[in-house]
Amino acid sequence: MSEAAAAIDDRPASVAVDFLDRVREIPDAEAYRFPSSLPGGGTAWKSLTWAETAARVKAIAAGLTALGVAPTDRVAIVAETRIEWILADLGIVCAGAATTTVYPSTNADEAAFILEDSGSTIVFAENEAQVAKLRGERKAGRLGDVRHLVTFDGTPDGTPDTGADGDWVLSLAELEDRGRGILAEDPELVDRLVAAIERDQLATLIYTSGTTGRPKGVRLTHDTWAYQAAAQQQMAITDRGDLQYLWLPLAHCYGKVMISGQLRIGYPTAVDGRIPKLVENLPVVKPTFMAAAPRVFEKVHNSVYTRMKAEGGAKYRIFTWAVGVGRKHVRARQAGSTPGVLLDLQYKLADRLVYGKLRDLFGGRMKACISGSAALSDDVAEFFEAIGISVLQGYGLTEASAGSCVNRLGANRIGTVGLPLPGTEVRIAADGEILLRSPAVMTGYHNNPDATADALEPDGWLHTGDIGEIDPDGSLRITDRKKDLIKTSGGKYVAPSDIEGRFKGLCPYVGNIIVHGNNRNFCSALITLDADALAGWAAGAGDGLADLPYADLVATPQVRALIEGYVAELNAGLQRWQTVKKFAILPRDLSVEHGELTPSLKVKRIVVEREYAALLDEMYDGTLVK
Template sequence: MNDAAETVQSTNEEAAGVPQTLAELFTMSAERYGREDALNYKRDGAWQKISSSNFVERARNIALGLTSLGLRKGDRAAILAANSPEWTLADAGCQFAGIIDVPIYTTLAPEQVAYILNDSGARVLFLANREAHTQIAEALGRCGSIEKIVFFDGADADLDSAISLEDLEAAGARLKQDQPERADELTTITTGSDIATLIYTSGTTGEPKGVMLSHTNLISNVIASAEQYSFADLDVSLSVLPLSHVFERMGMYVYLMNGMAVHYAESIEKVPENLKEIHPTIFIGVPRIFEKVYAKARLTALQSSPLRERIFDWAIDVAKEYALTIEAGEHVPGALRVKHNLADKLVYSKLRDFFGGNLRFCITGGAALSDEIWLIFTGAGIRIMQGYGLTETSPVISSNNPRGSRLGTVGKPIRGTSVRIAADGEIEVSGPGVMRGYYHRAEATLEAFTEDGWFRTADIGELD
């Protein structure tokens, strides 16, 4: 999207009291909701909490701490760590400082990490701990732009080029005391058209490309994709997907904007335990998660007894029949309703209990959700809203929602986004969420758009 369009939108949104930058989103949310448990994480067997006001204060100190290291607006800082409140704090600190953050998957090979660091020219690297550093230490030696490593775990910050996140925050707090005008600048340093993040896509061929997403890209997507869901500050969420993925990142901004209590899963292995502990009302996951939940439930029935296996399979058939009946807008026959009620007591209730027993709905994307899985979960009382999007579109293009969901589709385009189908069936998109381009890839950027400015998704689809 061009700068002129972003300026018009930003001006209109400013008048309506809508945040124009991510820093404004964080600040407005803290002022509006004032949660004592905005961010929640488990340490030493107990859940700890960070208030929304403390989150903003710490993010501002991180921003000033980065400034004290010599970073300025437009510089890049990479984040290589698993989900944690420190990840979100590092991201927020960068946004307050006008620094472009570069999220990196923890599963990438050292050579891939080095490529992203070199291509982005990142000057600072946020790492979880010394173990993470050891894994990429050799590759880091070939990354000439990195000047400082910030460890989330302060006990590991014993390298000459390292500092702990705690010490970085302390440096920011000192700068705020000594030069209060620098702190005031944080409220005006960025605009909606500024690049907020650089996300590298794996791609199918060639080296990964850095997708440039502006504040307007992300905020417009957060607002438009969430408006049909009726999110509220009473909702509870569990962060499971990696924050380096734009889908989870957008979800995090939705949680914060709507004043929800965010909980970070301890690990993938601990997700079932964490779900039972916090009883989320909202769950964001890729289709593979729901496939695994179903497969595990069926395996449990299979290993239990032949009778339980038959009961489980019968209940699944009932769930699919029930969901198809509702989907068709037909009256549910009495016999089917009786079978469904019995199956609910025997099987479905256990599926819902796996997710904590308090879900309003799930949201999925990142890959296609099979009709069978949708029917099974919908029939079991677990509504799954499937959407579609790409990193290059911030990410949501279209989505089903509680006000309108249809089997076999990815819903209607979100507000402000237009979709058309090219002659060869390719999906083309236009709207405020479409990226600014690929970093240092002018030719690739040009190829990604049609002559009249629509983004080519490289996906095939049809409009219904």
């Protein structure tokens, strides 16, 4: 057995073991850093050592047992990324239970479905808004087996503020107090629970949206995360001297996987899920690495260019020269050639004049970032490589616990998602689909054997739905998606056909609609209108609209306002990441004659997007939409 294989195979049954090992090994070292509100306003960063973290985690684990949570029971978390999310998750893990993750932005109906389908019995709810949402679903009888809410910031039941009887809602402090009472009588309880965890025991349920219908619960075992932790240690992208900045949503597998490696390796992590604070926090925290979705890098790239262009003059000329030099230097290294003496000298000068100042935006110590959840533009990746911050693009999906391939530090192959993780197998099927097999792959979809059979082969190979190829050096390159499913640069899956169908049901004037957004930071739409239906509307609208030809009519502000109303109605029924932020009305309907429709009148999405590529780019150019 190779040394690499041995490092992966010599892993515990659960990251709970990794966690307790770190506590014993470096109890007084910093584990987490997080923002805390000051009495007079503002925030300050506080820290928890590994020993302090363990004290709270063990209290939470013991408190959960006091509420009747047994090994393999599901406990949900509905909250933004914050230190309490991590403490709750570790408490669930150390109790031998399984975490059901729920985005706090999930609407009440879908949140209730996830909690009921998962069989969750306890829910950590972030604040009053989440408590109110779930309380309403409880009254309607749609929360299944949920017995208690534990709130991070909300008001517990039985207080003058709530006027409620009983203890359906507890505070996190109350849960920890109960746990400490139990540990006073049985201090070894949590150690026994961790030792009893089996490798193939359910650890996490993450619900991911499909093309239609309800989301599917991905079943990930304790071994899944233990494997990811061991693989991260083996790749040596990080070490104990690093400081991670973690803002990723922890309801997503990408955020979860960044916790697992930390527990194994032992570096501290600064936690703050408030995206608007990201730019402000980086120079303060001064992290050495960070994982993010492509949109973050796109925003930084675009804002730097916009700001420098606005300054103009000599500064802009120096900036464009420096970036050009950096790109040439990167391309030479990517091609495997030597940049040359002159280019090296120019690069060093550009670094002193420009690159160093740009790195200061990230705190000045950032050695690398990891990009995942969607494709990263080669142009953006090249820009960051040029300024001295490698953005290592990776690849994975929820069904494989986020990490399957990633570029390596010092060997970043721009345009690829890198080499497979140690212990992960990748192959390309006859139709070009990427197949994966590793300990990171799910055991199946919760309560959904048919979907499981479609995704997993009996011998463990996972169908990804992505099309790709493997370079001669073994790096994977993603070339397309097999299914009609788009993924925003924020990492969210969107089913365009579902949204298009909804709009056609709402708007009586629509001809065709094409929802666009793959690798973009929001969804947009190209809309055509039915000429006859629109003519009927124009006849009663006045202002001489009835006399206008179709192309002129659809360009009027009155028609624009008409369609905006229907788009707003559409968006009201969608999740935030599905909403159509911008749309354009095309000057004519799609047709078979122009090659945009098949003879059976199905839209050729690729043809339409190619034909109107410039129009689509205009809707995203220079626009940042949250």
